[in-house]
Amino acid sequence: MDILARNNVKVKGRGTVPMLFAPGFGCDQNVWNTVAESFEDNYKVILFDYVGAGNSDLAAYSPDKYSTLEGYAQDVLDVCEALKLENVILVGHSVGGMIGALASLEKPELFSSLIMLGPSPCYLNDPPEYAGGYEKEELTGLLDLMEKNYIGWANMFAATVMGNPQSPELSADLEERFCSTDPVIARQFAQATFFADNRKDLPNITVPSLILQCTDDVIASMEVGHFVHENTPHSTFRVMEATGHCPHMSHPEETIRLISEYLAGDMANFEKKKTGDRV
Amino acid sequence: MDDQLNFAPCGFITMDEDGNLISVNETLLILLDYSGEKLSGKHINEILSVPARLFFQLYFCPLIKKEEKVEEMYLSLTTSKGEELPVLINALRRNRNNASVIDCVLIPMRKRDEYENELIQAKKMAEIALLEKDKAVIEMEDLLQKIEEQRQELITLNRENQLYKENMEKELQLAKNIQETSLTEPISNEELQIDAYYKASSELSGDIYGFYQISRTQYGIILLDVMGHGISSSMITMSLQSLFQRLISRGVTGERIMKELDAHLHELFRNNADAWHYCTAIYLFIDTKKQTIEYVNAGHPPALLQAPDGIQYELISTTPPLGAFEGITFVKNSVEYSSGGRLLLYTDGVTDPLDVQHLPDLLMKHPSASLKELKGSILQSLEETESSYTENDDKCFILVDLK
Incomplete structure (x- = not known):
């Protein structure tokens, strides 16, 4: 299978150190346009879409595989393998950060650092210890909203994913889809994302990480950000001035700056480690 | 805001890029049971239902940022009394007075929402039926395959049987010859x-x-x-x-x-x-x-x-x-x-x-x-x-x- 075509992989940049950008839930690799471009001078920039999102190959979608975040993490690993990447800097937004973390648990040797924008290991409240931010009904309400916003063109796509033999595969539909995809796939991705609980995985992360926490992020609250930081070894926590959940789009300059600063420091640490000094 | 827009037969809001409300027209305030200018300065989350807040971040923000507009997005608002108000929203990002602002038109759609709910329900039923049909088809194919396997097995057995029979007949003929030789x-x-x-x-x-x-x-x-x-x-x-x-x-x-x-x-x-x-x-x-x-x-x-x-x-x-x-x-x-x-x-x-x-x-x-x-x-x-x-x-x- 051609992974590069399957995941709509785009390789750009003039550097050699690979920087792999993993989108969050909902949209495709275009969310990274501004941020990724700024790293093209010094890095090898890799963009991709998860199977089922953007311009990926919908025929490669498997409801079983992509019913959990591990399936998406495998996409990340597949892309790394297809491009024979090493010492990858993985930049993941929202659930993309968790997907990257899961990929690093599978193959820690592939990654040099993990940069997570607005990550959350669990969106559900689990009182009294943990406040993910949401009750089950509220997350189900989100699924319903998604459904309502697909009215009109749902039927065309639904048939493909359900593998209805009577309707031939989707015509080579390569138009820009940005934030829209097959509603059934979107719903499954949403379920995999918003009902996941990866809190126990955080302490196992060995790759050094940067957590970028927005101010007033309704999706991943400050509290959740702290939780991730406290439970993830070798993690650095930075609170952004940016508000909302998409700092890479709303506040690209700040995002770029914080990532660059971290990488500069991290590379220094990396160099130190190589020479055997204690960090 | 001029009168026409303020009392237009639709809700109208302007917000900044972070989602802070700059102005809300009177029609929407009435629909949401808010009076005066209480809402300006607040974040749009204030009038969004909880699921809508998530949806807003996941879809509205990226879309308005990249496409500069949002068309026909369904959102659910919450009135000051906690009631839900389904709306269809169209939004446009533009520069005004050197600042990027987002203008939104909101059309309440209670009746249409009910109708769509029914449609969704019907669609779900149809999908379940389709899944069941597909399942039945797969089961039938499995069954057919099993029958085919059994048929092949029978053919093999029959062939073995035939071979056995031929050997047996050969043996019997030989035995017959032996018996006749003894006469x-x-x-x-x-x-x-x-x-x-x-x-x-x-x-x-x-x-x-x-x-x-x-x-x-x-x-x-x-x-x-x-x-x-x-x-x-x-x-x-x-x-x-x-x-x-x-x-x-x-x-x-x-x-x-x-x-x-x-x-x-x-x-x-x-x-x-x-x-x-x-x-x-x-x-x-x-x-x-x-x-x-x-x-x-x-x-x-x-x-x-x-x-x-x-x-x-x-x-x-x-x-x-x-x-x-x-x-x-x-x-x-x-x-x-x-x-x-x-x-x-x-x-x-x-x-x-x-x-x-x-x-x-x-x-x-x-x-x-x-x-x-x-x-x-x-x-x-x-x-x-x-x-x-x-x-x-x-x-x-x-x-x-x-x-």
Whole structure:
């Protein structure tokens, strides 16, 4: 299978150190346009879409595989393998950060650092210890909203994913889809994302990480950000001035700056480690 | 905000890029049960339901950022009293007074929402039905495949069976040949002429015969019919054959021969009642010098002796069949004959399909026919009455011309 075509992989940049950008839930690799471009001078920039999102190959979608975040993490690993990447800097937004973390648990040797924008290991409240931010009904309400916003063109796509033999595969539909995809796939991705609980995985992360926490992020609250930081070894926590959940789009300059600063420091640490000094 | 927009028949809001409300028109404030300017300065999250806040971040923000507009997005608002207000929102990002702002038009759609809910419900039902149908199709395909596998299995079994059958038939044919090889050859000299006919049913025969010249003027003729036919019966005939061959050749008396064969059968089935077979037998001891026939008939159809004058005698059974009861004493009988006499011995496979009188009449009608001609006539009679019934039994007869 051609992974590069399957995941709509785009390789750009003039550097050699690979920087792999993993989108969050909902949209495709275009969310990274501004941020990724700024790293093209010094890095090898890799963009991709998860199977089922953007311009990926919908025929490669498997409801079983992509019913959990591990399936998406495998996409990340597949892309790394297809491009024979090493010492990858993985930049993941929202659930993309968790997907990257899961990929690093599978193959820690592939990654040099993990940069997570607005990550959350669990969106559900689990009182009294943990406040993910949401009750089950509220997350189900989100699924319903998604459904309502697909009215009109749902039927065309639904048939493909359900593998209805009577309707031939989707015509080579390569138009820009940005934030829209097959509603059934979107719903499954949403379920995999918003009902996941990866809190126990955080302490196992060995790759050094940067957590970028927005101010007033309704999706991943400050509290959740702290939780991730406290439970993830070798993690650095930075609170952004940016508000909302998409700092890479709303506040690209700040995002770029914080990532660059971290990488500069991290590379220094990396160099130190190589020479055997204690960090 | 001018009056027209303020009281337009739709909600209208302007917010900054972070989602902070700059202005909200009166129509929306009324719809949401807010009064005055209470909402400006607050974040749009204030009027969004919880799921809508998530959806707003996940879809509205990226879309407005990248596409500069949002069209026909469905969101659910919450009034100040906590009631839900479904709206359709169109938004446009533009620069005003050197700042990027987002203008939104919101159309309440309570009735349409109900209608869409029903549509979604119907769609879900249809999808469930479709899934079930697909499942049924898959199950059916599985079933078809299983049937096909079973068919293939049957074909293989059938082929094996066919092969087995062919081997078996080959084996049976070979066994038949062996059985026929054990039969004695016709005798023809100045004193007598003996000829025989022997035909197994479709399988192996339960009949067996033998004729031996014991001395220059003495001959022994034996004919046995083991109950049933096929492999088991034929094996018994073979074991009896090896026994009577030795006994007759040694010139043992008929009574003794019968006793030995009888004992042999009892011995064979002593511990195996399931395999029990009995056997009818007739033994003729012919002395050509004395012109006498001594015979013992154990349950066998009578042999026919025709004198030169055409008078027929039946050498009838005087004891039960061999292997039937233990401790039987076999008794011999004697008859004299004259030159030109003729003997016919047969098994019931020959007479059963024919009329009782048929063979005696045939013998009577052709007193001067050669043995060969007589044999031909009998066979012709048998052929004429050929049926599935007659095919199913072994046939054997012996003709003797006494000179």
